[in-house]
Amino acid sequence: MANKLRRLLVFSHDIGNPRVGLVLGHARSLSSSSPAPPEAERRAVVEDEKKGEERNGPGSEGRKVDGEDEEGDDDNGGVYANKVTGEVGGPRGPEPTRYGDWERGGRCSDF
């Protein structure tokens, strides 16, 4: 069983999966040919967002459900601009690609 399980692992490679660095911090890469993923940058982005949520206090989840985002503003003539990424007219809430795939509200549309 152990051999079989190891076989399932051996050739798969970490292609810069940001979660790995984020959660474990020292996950071993299964492929020596993969470039070291810039996990620090990704971790910083996700942590910033988490801090944003904490800063907004316990009511933040409720506000998110209402569709408002504390991080953006409407200075651009009513168009939403994301303070963290600078994106204009983009999605409110967490960065769609924060876990590597492209998601909106939980539905993945690209990976």
Next chain:
Amino acid sequence: MSRGVQLYERVPAVSDTGTTLVRQRFCRVRASQVQILNPVNTWVCMSSKFSCIKSHCFQVIFNRNHASRRNLKISCFQDSATKYFDFVVIGSGVAGLRYALEVSKRGSVAVITKAEPHESNTNYAQGGVSAVLCPSDSVENHMRDTIVAGVHLCDEETVRVVCTEGPDRIKELIAIGALFDHGEDGNLHLAREGGHSHRRIVHAADMTGREIERALLKAVDDDPNISIFEHHFAIDLLTSQDESDIYCHGVDTLNTETQQVVRFISKVTLLASGGAGHIYPTTTNPLVATGDGVAMAHRAQAVISNMEFVQFHPTALADEGLPIKPNKRRENAFLITEAVRGDGGILYNQSMQRFMPLYDEREELAPRDVVARSIDDQLKKRGKKYVLLDISHKPRQEILAHFPNIAAECLQYGLDITSMPIPVVPAAHYMCGGVQAGLHGETNIKGLYVAGEVACTGLHGANRLASNSLLEALVFARRAVRPSIDHLECLSLNIQDSNMWARPVLPLSLKSNTVRDIMLQTRVIRTELQSIMWESVGIVRSTSRLKTAEWKIGELEIEWEKFLFRQGWELTMVGLEACEMRNLFCCAKLVVNSALARRESRGLHFTEDFPYLEESKRKPTIILPSSSLKLTWSSRQLHKEPH
């Protein structure tokens, strides 16, 4: 003979003068006999030039009285028609439309699409398109990310070309009218997806594919040299052969709205027909993705490559596990984001055992392909149809805030994700392999070019990097233009006798009950084929299961064909379900044969019997045309059937 005019009227109507507008009727009449009246959408085709000009300005009325006059030649073919174009494009996704817009500057273009023009994998490609657009990024970086994702099976020259030309293709798209998201600094906003070392994904909110499709369709609609033929299903390529070369002269189609066969004769053909997700039971692809292009090309003796590399997403919503089953089969899968696992979601099998720790110390946070294999392994071992992804241990409000789309979708079917686990199953998403293409989209068939998902250009190798598929389609559609024009210009003016290939026929001689029975049984057969593919040609493969699949698919195909012909179906008969079925059989066999041929595990192809990478096997899998005399109905062009 006087110069005739071919007329195609779009809308049937009866005017108050008692004359009739005839839909889709091919007629050759003297121009002087035709009255030009009110504007509607009509094509006027000057037959002596063999080019077609779409005109918005003509509504043509045939006065029935004229039909009896001797000096009027009207040949109206109720059952079939032949249309002549310089370029024929099969498929209306990003590759087909982008190409059409370029070549229309040099000749007449027909775009053939089997449903509505927007119904393509492009329209469902919601993430983005990747390109090097940031000063701190580089072509070398993009190349490296692509090659690593492709597990070094990519063709390096192809990768270089695509990564280099990407930025210009994006700029052109913007010039055509595609609207992408910008940052406050006014530059394109670039996102970063898994596998990319830099921010380089250009996107339009989360509807990039749809936006690109919208912009291209609008430009195509505005282009008088391009005619779109909706609901025209491509049946087989029209080819001829001399000693050493095969030539493509066009394609036979079935107009599924009017049930007429329409033959397109062209000097150049671009195959851009997309994917083949429906060889599997659960897929993100729309219903049109039945592998028609790969099948037609294989029957026409094009070289096919790397069909074993089918990309799956590990966690699509499994309808079988929902408390209330959907009324009708979901057409394209609802993918559950990795963010659910990232936020703490746990995977269980149906015995409520957490299984990921058995496979990887990173557990649910292991890379996507490891998770996919683990789920597949669990399903096959236990003979189950889905596993469970449970996020219900997290606070309710957090779940609803982060995953409102999943919550809403599941609630429709009686599942509350804040208190129950989500049933999930892997879904087929993208075909990395396809018709082998050179650096300009050329194939081994003269006059036939390929672009987009139907092509195997060498970009993706053993696994596609996110957002590279739209990019590949754009780059190759553009690159195929020059050789297409060169080919057009060096062809002689002699038009092939359009009758040198036997015409497909409709099953008019069969009773409608019989036709209905055939349709129903074909659907049953399709479900069985999909089931075999999932059970035996899924994510975790083995030589014995692949051999079983090979045998079972062969038997199923024989069983289906026997049934068809016992009902009176003839070799040159066509119908949408039957033609899709023969294409699905063809693609399924190509995937199985390719998987059997690769005796190593690399990227998307994993086999228990050869679970490691082998450097000596770092080559594409090539399938050459079948030379066997015992060909099935699915593996021979219709017009080559003995009749």
